[in-house]
Amino acid sequence: MEKEKVPGHLGHKTFHFKVDGKNYESRNQIVTGLEIRQSAGLSADSELYVDMPQGWQDHYVGCDDRIDLGKPGVEKFITLAHKTVIFVNGTPYEYHKEKVTFAQIVEYAHVPAQGSAGYIVKYSHGPRQNPSGHMSPGTEVFVCNKMDFNVRSTHQS
Numbered sequence: 001m002e003k004e005k006v007p008g009h010l011g012h013k014t015f016h017f018k019v020d021g022k023n024y025e026s027r028n029q030i031v032t033g034l035e036i037r038q039s040a041g042l043s044a045d046s047e048l049y050v051d052m053p054q055g056w057q058d059h060y061v062g063c064d065d066r067i068d069l070g071k072p073g074v075e076k077f078i079t080l081a082h083k084t085v086i087f088v089n090g091t092p093y094e095y096h097k098e099k100v101t102f103a104q105i106v107e108y109a110h111v112p113a114q115g116s117a118g119y120i121v122k123y124s125h126g127p128r129q130n131p132s133g134h135m136s137p138g139t140e141v142f143v144c145n146k147m148d149f150n151v152r153s154t155h156q157s
Contacts, residue, residue, distance in 0.1 A: 015069035019048075019077045029070040034063040036077060051076040060127070060144070062098060088149045101140040109151035122150045 014025045019040035026039065037046055049058035050067075058078065061067065069075055086095045088108040106119050121135040127144040135141060 017069055017075040017077065020079055026069060029068060031067050031069060032063065033061040033065040033067065036061065036067065037063070040077075040079075042079060047080045049078050049080060051078045062129075062142070084143060084145045086143055086147045086149060089151055095143055098142060099140045100143050102135040102137050105135065105149050106151055109149075111151050111153050117153045117155055120152050120154050124148050 012027075013029075014027060015029055015031075016023065016025050017036065018024065019036065019042070022040070024036075024039045026035070028035075033048060037043070037048055042048065048061045050061060052058050058080070061077065067075065084095045085092045086100070087093075088105055089111070091108070093108055102119075102121055105121050105123075109119070111119065118137075122133070123130075123135065123141060124132040125144075125146055125148050126132060127142045127147075129142040133141075
């Protein structure tokens with residue numbers, strides 16, 4: 001009887017990584033950001049980053065991001081006491097989640113609706129998943145520090 005293969009699993013080899021200087025290992029070469037967080041005892045909404053060499057910006061690791069631990073060397077991650085500030089119509093707001101909804105942005109904007117008006121939401125300076133664009137009712141986008149949202153009222157609903 002043939003053994004069922006587990007995705008990302010390569011026999012009995014172990015792959016090493018560090019979180020905040022503490023050593024961890026995985027039997028899987030490919031792991032998700034959530035698996036790294038779980039190994040290190042972090043919450044799913046913790047701020048986890050790939051620790052980049054001096055002079056390079058550390059890269060945020062989302063829960064669904066896949067990391068290859070099979071590269072030469074030990075992959076290093078850090079957690080940062082980092083607060084995310086988003087700007088809505090120029091006003092800064094601390095935000096503590098990975099995504100924000102259209103409704104939340106409109107609520108932050110405090111833009112008075114004109115009759116049965118709707119809203120136009122544009123954003124810029126976003127993360128790689130959604131660097132810029134428009135939001136519509138019922139949608140959500142990933143956020144990052146210093147992301148900018150512009151909300152205005154429209155006569156269309």
